[in-house]
Amino acid sequence: xxxxxxxxxxxxxxxxxxxxxxxxxxxxxxxxxxxxxxxxxxxxxxxxxxxxxxxxxxxxxxxxxxxxxxxxxxxxxxxxxxxxxxxxxxxxxxxxxxxxxxxxxxxxxxxxxxxxxxxxxxxxxxxxxxxxxxxxxxxxxxxxxxxxxxxxxxxxxxxxxxxxxxxxxxxxxxxxxxxxxxxxxxxxxxxxxxxxxxxxxxxxxxxxxxxxx
Amino acid sequence: xxxxxxxxxxxxxxxxxxxxxxxxxxxxxxxxxxxxxxxxxxxxxxxxxxxxxxxxxxxxxxxxxxxxxxxxxxxxxxxxxxxxxxxxxxxxxxxxxxxxxxxxxxxxxxxxxxxxxxxxxxxxxxxxxxxxxxxxxxxxxxxxxxxxxxxxxxxxxxxxxxxxxxxxxxxxxxxxxxxxxxxxxxxxxxxxxxxxxxxxxxxxxxxxxxxxxxxxxxxxxxxxxxxxxxxxxxxxxxxxxxxxxxxxxxxxxxxxxxxxxxxxxxxxxxxxxxxxxxxxxxxxxxxxxxx
Numbered sequence: 001x002x003x004x005x006x007x008x009x010x011x012x013x014x015x016x017x018x019x020x021x022x023x024x025x026x027x028x029x030x031x032x033x034x035x036x037x038x039x040x041x042x043x044x045x046x047x048x049x050x051x052x053x054x055x056x057x058x059x060x061x062x063x064x065x066x067x068x069x070x071x072x073x074x075x076x077x078x079x080x081x082x083x084x085x086x087x088x089x090x091x092x093x094x095x096x097x098x099x100x101x102x103x104x105x106x107x108x109x110x111x112x113x114x115x116x117x118x119x120x121x122x123x124x125x126x127x128x129x130x131x132x133x134x135x136x137x138x139x140x141x142x143x144x145x146x147x148x149x150x151x152x153x154x155x156x157x158x159x160x161x162x163x164x165x166x167x168x169x170x171x172x173x174x175x176x177x178x179x180x181x182x183x184x185x186x187x188x189x190x191x192x193x194x195x196x197x198x199x200x201x202x203x204x205x206x207x208x209x210x211x212x213x
Numbered sequence: 214x215x216x217x218x219x220x221x222x223x224x225x226x227x228x229x230x231x232x233x234x235x236x237x238x239x240x241x242x243x244x245x246x247x248x249x250x251x252x253x254x255x256x257x258x259x260x261x262x263x264x265x266x267x268x269x270x271x272x273x274x275x276x277x278x279x280x281x282x283x284x285x286x287x288x289x290x291x292x293x294x295x296x297x298x299x300x301x302x303x304x305x306x307x308x309x310x311x312x313x314x315x316x317x318x319x320x321x322x323x324x325x326x327x328x329x330x331x332x333x334x335x336x337x338x339x340x341x342x343x344x345x346x347x348x349x350x351x352x353x354x355x356x357x358x359x360x361x362x363x364x365x366x367x368x369x370x371x372x373x374x375x376x377x378x379x380x381x382x383x384x385x386x387x388x389x390x391x392x393x394x395x396x397x398x399x400x401x402x403x404x405x406x407x408x409x410x411x412x413x414x415x416x417x418x419x420x421x422x423x424x425x426x427x428x429x430x431x432x433x434x435x436x437x438x439x440x441x442x443x444x445x446x447x448x449x450x451x452x453x454x455x456x457x458x459x460x461x462x463x464x465x466x467x468x469x470x471x472x473x474x475x476x477x478x479x480x481x482x483x484x485x486x487x488x489x490x491x492x493x494x495x496x497x498x499x500x501x502x503x504x
Contacts, residue, residue, distance in 0.1 A: 058239075062235070063235075066231060066235070067228075068231070068232055068235060071232055071235065071236065074236060075235070075236065075239055078236075078239055078240055078243060079239070079243065082243035082244070082246065082247055085247055086246065086247060086250050089247075089250055089251055089254045090250065090254055092254065092256055093254035093255075093256055094254075183346050183348075183351075184346070185346065185347075
């Protein structure tokens with residue numbers, strides 16, 4: 001049941017792009033075509049899973065016992081950047097097809113705020129919240145919302161995976177909308193990027209409904 | 214020792230040392246890991262690929278059918294592609310590439326440019342009023358476009374959108390190619406739904422700006438600018454370079470002597486100058502003579 005809550009939260013209620021507004025740069029930059037959006041989404045998902053899988057033990061077994069939680073950003077960025085580099089090299093050697101499909105997006109993802117956001121959100125709250133639930137005050141309507149965070153290694157990896165899939169969902173949806181919008185008659189001032197911003201705004205408003213459930 | 218106090222708290226030297234040691238150890242471990250894996254997973258790449266890529270035009274237009282210039286360079290080195298597939302690489306660079314690869318420079322290396330085989334535009338009648346999305350490719354889906362002429366340029370700019378060099382613009386209802394900017398990559402030729410755009414040698418001075426194969430009367434009905442296949446250009450050409458084939462004048466550029474007789478004699482003005490610089494003087498002189 002907890003896993004289910006994590007999945008729903010990561011995909012919809014707590015969608016990284018549309019509720020937390022992290023990772024906007026690739027969200028708007030790489031969403032011109034559905035194909036490249038899918039590639040970007042898969043790369044982000046892969047890096048998020050790796051981030052959670054590696055940073056969790058590092059945080060819990062190294063930084064927390066030594067009382068060095070304040071080093072998390074530094075250590076996480078170091079680890080993520082080198083792991084992406086390693087992943088890229090391994091892909092290039094053992095799977096050239098996969099490398100040409102998503103290799104170009106991997107370096108873009110490395111220092112993306114969505115990745116660091118996952119590390120901070122999923123792992124950084126682990127020590128304080130052993131129950132997994134976390135209350136947050138809603139910005140607009142002011143009522144309390146339940147947020148679910150990882151409290152074990154397995155749930156950390158699963159939430160990393162589903163935050164990545166949530167990102168993929170958002171970017172692919174926007175890419176589809178953009179491709180449609182390109183073929184429509186739009187007011188001249190709104191043509192191109194402005195209509196994309198509007199589309200992203202409406203998607204964020206639609207996803208906001210999930211946080212009220 | 215006041216200098217060592219920070220916001221009323223003694224500096225914890227041991228804590229700083231531990232933090233620094235952790236960061237150093239983590240980065241060292243990661244650095245050594247990257248080094249080892251890099252050594253272990255190194256992919257051997259032919260050094261010639263980089264050299265060849267350096268010689269190519271570098272526009273990544275994709276007209277050769279490979280993903281960008283790097284893909285084309287790889288195919289060249291592997292012997293899968295021919296150098297002629299790239300219309301943009303200048304001759305000296307071609308020779309350099311052939312030296313790197315040890316192959317002979319082959320084929321016609323005369324540079325080409327693209328021209329649009331239509332000058333009807335607003336002078337060509339519309340079959341119906343088109344109100345959908347403005348792209349030529351989309352318009353063409355609806356009964357072959359809105360122009361009464363089967364091979365009329367719709368002037369909606371699909372080719373201009375496709376051109377990576379911004380060499381095409383649409384004015385007076387049809388597309389114009391700027392011969393100075395055109396690098397003959399061929400993307401517009403692939404894009405145009407009417408197949409109106411063709412390549413001619415870059416040294417050419419005139420081209421036929423109409424592609425209709427209809428007879429004179431049918432052309433008269435639909436377009437005020439179309440070729441009526443009167444054959445005057447064929448007769449007036451002193452070099453015998455022009456022949457009517459299927460009611461379209463075809464210029465053999467290897468015989469053309471740049472005398473402009475075909476162009477001056479054309480009653481429909483559908484043989485045109487490639488370069489705008491060639492034409493203004495006689496046009497501006499005319500009103501002065503009439504006075």
